[in-house]
Amino acid sequence: MSVAGRARVVSALEYELKPGSPCKKARMSYDATVKYVAGREHISAKSIREWHKLVASDGELAAAPVQRITRADRQHMLYSMLGPRLDVEKYIYKWIADAQERGTYTSISLLKAELKQNENVNVPRETLRRWLHDMGIEYGKRKLSPLPIAYTNCLIRRYLVEYAKLLRQEEAGEVVLVWMDESYIHAGYCSARGWTLKGDKFNVVKGRTRATEKGKRIIIIHAMTRFGMLEVPISEDDISDNLSDERPSAAVVSTTLSAEGGDKEDYHDTMDGEKFVAWIKNRLLVAFEAKFPGKKMCLILDNAKYHKARGDDWISPNGMVKSDMAEQLIAWDIMQIKDGAHVWHAGSYHLDAKSGAAPTAELLRSVMKSWLLSHAKNSTLVEQALEKHQLLYTPPYESWLQPIEMVWATVKKQVAMLARRDRKYTETQKQTRQMLSQLTAEQCARIIGHVEKDMTKWLQSADAGTHMRQWSSLQLLVAAKHDEVAQHGDMAPENFEEVKEAERGQENEATGSVKKKTREVIVQVQTRNTRRGTRVRKQVHCTSYTLLI
Numbered sequence: 001m002s003v004a005g006r007a008r009v010v011s012a013l014e015y016e017l018k019p020g021s022p023c024k025k026a027r028m029s030y031d032a033t034v035k036y037v038a039g040r041e042h043i044s045a046k047s048i049r050e051w052h053k054l055v056a057s058d059g060e061l062a063a064a065p066v067q068r069i070t071r072a073d074r075q076h077m078l079y080s081m082l083g084p085r086l087d088v089e090k091y092i093y094k095w096i097a098d099a100q101e102r103g104t105y106t107s108i109s110l111l112k113a114e115l116k117q118n119e120n121v122n123v124p125r126e127t128l129r130r131w132l133h134d135m136g137i138e139y140g141k142r143k144l145s146p147l148p149i150a151y152t153n154c155l156i157r158r159y160l161v162e163y164a165k166l167l168r169q170e171e172a173g174e175v176v177l178v179w180m181d182e183s184y185i186h187a188g189y190c191s192a193r194g195w196t197l198k199g200d201k202f203n204v205v206k207g208r209t210r211a212t213e214k215g216k217r218i219i220i221i222h223a224m225t226r227f228g229m230l231e232v233p234i235s236e237d238d239i240s241d242n243l244s245d246e247r248p249s250a251a252v253v254s255t256t257l258s259a260e261g262g263d264k265e266d267y268h269d270t271m272d273g274e275k276f277v278a279w280i281k282n283r284l285l286v287a288f289e290a291k292f293p294g295k296k297m298c299l300i301l302d303n304a305k306y307h308k309a310r311g312d313d314w315i316s317p318n319g320m321v322k323s324d325m326a327e328q329l330i331a332w333d334i335m336q337i338k339d340g341a342h343v344w345h346a347g348s349y350h351l352d353a354k355s356g357a358a359p360t361a362e363l364l365r366s367v368m369k370s371w372l373l374s375h376a377k378n379s380t381l382v383e384q385a386l387e388k389h390q391l392l393y394t395p396p397y398e399s400w401l402q403p404i405e406m407v408w409a410t411v412k413k414q415v416a417m418l419a420r421r422d423r424k425y426t427e428t429q430k431q432t433r434q435m436l437s438q439l440t441a442e443q444c445a446r447i448i449g450h451v452e453k454d455m456t457k458w459l460q461s462a463d464a465g466t467h468m469r470q471w472s473s474l475q476l477l478v479a480a481k482h483d484e485v486a487q488h489g490d491m492a493p494e495n496f497e498e499v500k501e502a503e504r505g506q507e508n509e510a511t512g513s514v515k516k517k518t519r520e521v522i523v524q525v526q527t528r529n530t531r532r533g534t535r536v537r538k539q540v541h542c543t544s545y546t547l548l549i
Contacts, residue, residue: 001043006051013037013052084131088119096137108132145397153463155395160455161485162392164477166298170226171478175390176292178230179300179448180223180250180284182271183408187215187428190419216255216425219270220411220432221279223250223287223299224404226448228441232290239433243278248290250283253433255425273309273381280385298390302402307393309381317368322361325368326350337367403444403451410443411435 001009016023016033023033031045034052038045084092095114099106108125115121115128123131132139145152169175223230231249240247241254256270288297301307310316317325326349329337335346337359344359351358372378383391394401414435415428456473458464468485471477477485 009037009041009043009048010051010055012041013048083134088115088121089131089135091115091119092131092135092137147396149463152395152398153465156398156401156458156463157465157468159392159395159398159401160459160474160477163300163455164474164480164485166390166392167474167478169298175296175298176225176227176288177300178223178225178284178288178297179402179404180221181302181402181404181408182304183220183412185218185220185412185415185428185432187218187423187425188419189214189412189416189428191413191416215423215428218253218255218425218429218432220408220436221250221252221283222404222407222436223284224407224439224444224447225291226441226445227291228444229407229436229439230284230287230291231437232287233437243275243282246282246286248287250279250287251433251436252279252283253429253436255429271304271306273306276306276309277381277385280382285385296389297386298392299386300392300394300402302394302399303396307382310378311381311384314378314380315368315372317365317372320365320368322364323350325361325364328368329364329371332371334367334371337363339363400454401451403448406447406450407436407439407444410439410447 013034015021016037017030018024023036028036034045034048038048041048083089092111092115095111096106108128112123112125112128115123147155166175166177170177229251231251234247234249238247241252241256243252284299288295315328320328326346329349330346337344337349339359342359348358349364353360399405411432415431418431452474456475459469459474459477460472471480471485
């Protein structure tokens with residue numbers, strides 16, 4: 001309210017406090033009179049009391065102006081026009097680094113308060129914001145990952161090397177890159193922002209997006225290529241939510257994913273390995289063959305659990321007890337194990353190792369892993385379904401490497417623009433299908449190009465490592481020799497092989513990992529040649545172990 005308006009309200013209050021006024025005749029107290037005037041003027045009683053006190057104290061209605069520090073004041077951090085003092089700059093860096101290490105909340109307001117309290121520095125918010133930009137401190141969405149930074153950077157380096165190799169093959173016409181992912185959208189999905197009228201009439205509540213529930217969750221599965229979305233247009237009558245039905249389109253927009261599908265809280269729980277393999281066989285491969293007949297595909301996907309579903313024939317040494325491992329080794333005809341000067345025969349595999357007359361469970365587990373590696377066993381259901389094609393998994397928690405994530409953002413924004421109150425899930429489902437089918441090859445190529453630009457930026461950053469940064473762009477990495485890139489030490493925190501061993505150690509998270517030892521184990525496996533009646537011995541080399549077969 002203006003000063004003139006305040007003066008009018010204070011005058012009205014003083015009139016009611018004078019003898020002979022209606023309030024005095026009714027014997028109303030000061031507080032009752034203030035509330036009476038507040039109700040008549042539609043102003044809070046608290047504001048009227050404050051204005052009346054100001055007039056009674058110094059005769060002025062306007063509060064004393066807040067004194068702000070200007071650049072002309074020596075206390076202002078921009079007095080010398082050189083930015084923050086060195087001690088203040090060091091404090092800002094330390095505060096940001098400590099907060100990042102702890103994973104705590106950071107903001108301009110908190111930093112401003114910390115500087116004022118601990119460094120006795122009062123600086124405007126916008127100036128502080130400019131300092132942070134000049135100091136190379138970025139503001140953006142935080143990404144939480146349980147993996148160490150060095151290990152994550154190693155995985156990204158290895159992924160980019162493999163990706164560059166695939167790009168070279170795609171340019172030569174040997175393979176077609178395909179990106180796939182799953183997402184979801186609710187029936188009531190709409191934009192949380194927009195122009196609104198105030199008032200209860202329109203059910204506009206601050207902090208609430210809509211007046212109705214979210215509605216049914218609709219699960220989306222699709223795949224994209226550099227040449228457009230992986231689908232051949234089909235009529236609405238041919239659309240099926242049952243993954244057992246073959247369709248020349250990778251697009252699935254469904255509330256159940258199949259006729260027997262469930263409706264669980266998380267769409268990751270609704271999806272499982274069996275349904276994912278059904279999607280690969282009846283949708284992905286059918287659509288790929290229809291669009292790229294005779295071509296070879298490389299499917300790029302994330303590390304969701306059902307993307308690595310295992311069959312009943314999968315053998316996991318980490319989840320086996322000693323007796324089961326002994327039985328399995330004998331089934332493989334591994335009848336003798338030699339570790340240094342010790343030699344153990346099959347009859348002692350299941351015995352207690354405390355007496356020294358039997359191998360330890362750790363040794364049996366190591367032998368099993370070596371045999372599985374040397375014989376190329378344990379393929380996932382997805383690998384079996386894509387036997388004639390290739391697979392490439394993005395590093396965990398690095399969704400910026402998946403261009404199809406930008407497809408979800410584009411489609412959901414368009415569906416949100418079509419929202420209306422009480423929209424049925426069938427309508428949202430139909431709109432989502434339409435927006436996916438309207439994505440052009442130019443849009444897909446532009447999205448993939450945007451992600452590849454981000455890859456180039458990463459290659460130029462400190463995270464890429466000393467040796468990797470010599471290939472300062474993705475194009476240079478494509479032109480480089482694969483072996484020349486992979487041999488550098490910064491492909492892993494210590495060396496390339498140790499990271500591969502660390503990945504293998506995570507085979508069964510439920511039972512924990514097994515500590516590896518670098519000793520050489522010689523395993524003697526005797527197999528009978530029925531034609532000649534002799535025993536054949538063959539030597540196979542694998543990581544850290546030597547098998548004599």
